Amino acid sequence: MKISIAKTAGFCMGVQRAVELALDASNAHKPPIFTFGPLIHNPQVLSLLQEKGISVLNNIPEKGTGTVLIRAHGVPPDTKLNFEKAGFKVIDATCPRVIKVQTIIRKHAQEGYASIIIGDKDHPEVTGLLGYAGEHGIVVDRIHDLEALPFFEKAIIVAQTTQNTLFYDAVKKWAAHEHKHYKVFDTICDSTERRQAEAKRLAESVDAVVVVGGYNSGNTKRLAEVVQEAGKPAFHIETEAELDIKSLAEVNHIGITAGASTPNWIIKKIYRAIEALPFNKEPEWKKRLFAIQRFLLLTNIYAALGAGCLCYACSALQEIQNPFPYIVISFLYILSMHTLNNLTGIKEARYNDPDRAVFYENNKIILTLMALVSGAMGLSVAAGMGMFPFILLLIMSIMGLSYNLKLIPDFIKDFKYRRIRDIPGSKTILISLAWGVAAALLPVLTESGTIKMGSMPVFIWAAAMVFIRTGFFDVLDMQGDRIVGKETIPILFGKDRTMIILNGLAVICFIVLFISSKLGVFPKLGFILLICPACLFIIITAHKQGYMLPGIRLEFLTESQFVVAGAVTLLGFVI
Known part of the structure; x- marks a missing residue:
């Protein structure tokens, strides 16, 4: 089965602005906070706002206190004035269009x-x-x-x-x-025009279209009408639980589009549900391959394997003779830290990766034991290598564990950043540094006690590759991170600018490898490893242009670049 997602699916500019204003208000203003009528026509988003303490007012009281958001649809001019007269602070979230x-x-x-x-x-x-x-x-x-x-x-x-x-x-x-x-x-709205035009083109190229959005959303209803006018079946649903599995399982090519008030996490849930459909009629080996990919990604075992492979490549570039202990340390450290941080970050996973959130809720005890055991084993291996690697890994582990913990108590007032995760952009930067130190610097510092001439280029290459990988995943998770108040790099700089930065870093990785190999700083293996930043550049560009859809396969392919680094290193030694 082939799945195509409309590029225009999901929040339009006006809805995005309204939701962001509401989320910002919940963080910046004292309660009570209200919206005058439903902010947008999507029950899942309204439920989310209710969780954030934002209630709905359907009438204007004579007197009141707090903040009222005018919804994206706008209101008559006297409504804002009446709210202000009643004593409310008014935030106008009316769509600019x-x-x-x-x-x-x-x-x-x-x-x-x-x-x-x-x-x-x-x-x-x-x-x-x-x-x-x-x-x-x-x-x-x-x-x-x-x-x-x-x-x-x-x-x-x-x-x-x-x-x-x-x-x-x-x-x-x-x-x-x-x-x-x-x-x-x-x-x-030109967004509406583009959305409807794309829905028509999508319907003409697929066998059926799943239209995602609230049943009371006018623009979503019209998308379903456009699909039907094109002569194709339209399945209008709000959540993945409403998918007509029996009908869709027989379809060869499914299109997905969504109304302007449909959040990304709902579209992602539906894509993941449809993504699994073809395995009902595919060979058994494909079912098992998909299940294995999903398991390796959810448990972070594949990410940890990538860290071990990256360490192997970095050790080879620095000509370290016995890299095996450091590969094991990198694998165990990344497995432990990523799993523990996933366990403490289930809240945002509900929106960014609902599948992972459910998996971690259902397997919390086993995953916690796995993380603690792997962390202890990593420290044990490091201790066997000497005091320096043990102390360094211990410090890195403590920093990793403290990422989601509140370090500044509430009684200390006027302090914005109480946890490391509250620092804007900290997630991507710290993950990149942690992988870079574990994969590139720990081996050379333990072996020689100093940094060689080629060590810093190796560290820069490794950390930049991880930055690209993590930043790309942050782009895919922007909406959920915004909801839970996490200021990642894409939220700080915007999606398009971040994609440019990531592609720029891929080019820099390519140049660092090429020049260092050309000058003899790296062995000839550096030329072979050029494939890794080149592949990341292609993946990011292809996703931006709509050729690679978010899901298990995209995540697995992105993580695979580190496994490829280890594989080509091994191949280089064999040859």
Whole structure:
């Protein structure tokens, strides 16, 4: 089975902005915090906001305290004023595209124009737009109703920002034929247009489309309509529990698209559920291969294997004669630290990797024992190598264990960073340094007591490779990290800028390997290892262009670059 995900699936700019404002408000303002009506049309996000202490107000009280967020759909102009009069602090999370339509209506209403709004009469966005039209606002959702309208000397026609583009095209043709003096504005959000156009193209190239989003979401309903108009089955669902497994299991090519208010973690859950479907009719060996890949990734064994392979490559570049103990130490250290931090980070895993969160909840005791035993074994091996590697690994282990722990107590006021994880970008940087020290510096410092001429380029290459790997996973996890308040590098710099940085680092890794090998700082193995940064560059670029979808296979392929480093090193020695 082939799965294709629409590039436009998930949060649009306006929804993303509204959710971020709500999450920021929960961290920056004292309770109570409210949204006036549901912030967006997605029950899972609303449940999340409720967990964060953000309640829904459906009416304006005479008096009150706290903060109120105006939802993405907007409200009539007097609503904000009434909230402020009642004593609330108001944060306007209205989508900028909706504000544009409000501005058009208000300007023309002041000049005596009637406002014909093409949209759903009961939709909150339309209710807000009517507030700007005053007494001369009319809502129309069918061509027949347009034809029944009285003649206006001056009128404008605007569309709800999530309106069906094909229907609005018909409205524009009607106006051009019947009332040429009416002013018609293209107010459908370009994100909506792109989403619907892509849904149409997707439907034409697949056998069926799963449309993900709230049942009361207008733009999601229209995506389902677009798919059906293209002649393909549309399965409109809110969660993976509603998937029609029996029907989809017989489909060869499934498309996935999602409404503008659908969070990434819901799309990821549904993708993972569909990803497993073809194994019902695939050979047994493929089922087992998929299960093994999933197990190795969830338990961090594959990441630890990658760390061991990276250590092997780094040791070979530094011409260390007996790298085996250091490979074992790297494997055990990374297995222990990653597992323990996953155990203490289940909260964000609920959004970033729901499959991992469930796995860790169900196997908490076994995984904790595995992490503690592997950590103790790593320290034991290091102690057998001498006092220096033991002390260094012990310090690294203590730092790793303290990452999620509150180090600054609550009674110390005005201190923003109470845990290491609270420091912006700390996750990616510290993981990169930890892998780099364990794989590149620990072996050479233990063996020779000093850093060789080629040690720093090896360390830079290893740490940068891990930075790229971890930063890429952070890009995939941006939405969940934002929800739990974790300021990763992609959140600090933005997704596009981070992808540019990661690809730039891949180029730097390539250059460091090439120049160091050319100058004789590294053995000729350095030329063979050029394949690793080159592959990471290709993976990141392919994902950015939509050719590699997030899931078990993408994660496994990314982690495999470190295993490849070990494999080509072994191959180089054999040859």
